[in-house]
Amino acid sequence: MQVGLREDGTLEVPPGSPGAPAAWYTGSPKPGEPGPAVILGHVNAEDGGPGIFANLRRLQPGDEVQVQREDGTTAVFLVLSGELYPKDAFPTEKVYGTTVLPELRLITCDGYDSKTGTFEDNYVVYARLLH
Numbered sequence: 001m002q003v004g005l006r007e008d009g010t011l012e013v014p015p016g017s018p019g020a021p022a023a024w025y026t027g028s029p030k031p032g033e034p035g036p037a038v039i040l041g042h043v044n045a046e047d048g049g050p051g052i053f054a055n056l057r058r059l060q061p062g063d064e065v066q067v068q069r070e071d072g073t074t075a076v077f078l079v080l081s082g083e084l085y086p087k088d089a090f091p092t093e094k095v096y097g098t099t100v101l102p103e104l105r106l107i108t109c110d111g112y113d114s115k116t117g118t119f120e121d122n123y124v125v126y127a128r129l130l131h
Contacts, residue, residue, distance in 0.1 A: 002024050014041060032075035034102055035099055035102070036096060036097070036104065037104050037105070038095070039105070040108070044109075056125060059106075061081055064078060065104065076131050083126070085122050095107070104125075106127070
């Protein structure tokens with residue numbers, strides 16, 4: 001699945017229905033191309049069940065992430081780190097900024113606030129291409 005930008009310049013998100021897939025942000029390089037490919041997914045589904053990225057925080061440095069590409073090949077990335085950021089202090093340049101090598105950013109919501117019914121944070125996994 002692919003997502004882009006809304007008219008107001010904010011990032012679209014994939015559907016939150018149960019079984020919703022992760023989505024590649026079309027404003028980023030394709031997975032395996034130089035630069036940071038960005039893939040978004042929900043931590044929770046709309047019905048309260050787990051989203052595609054429910055276990056994203058479990059990824060550890062040294063873990064591998066496989067991304068099935070449009071051409072049928074698989075890009076394999078090595079997890080470098082995972083970082084939690086408040087949405088009001090999101091490091092846009094660090095996450096989306098240009099990189100020389102092929103990298104991957106996996107992004108989901110985090111920090112659910114039961115009083116407001118919203119997620120206050122984002123969790124980002126950083127990875128680099130292995131092959």
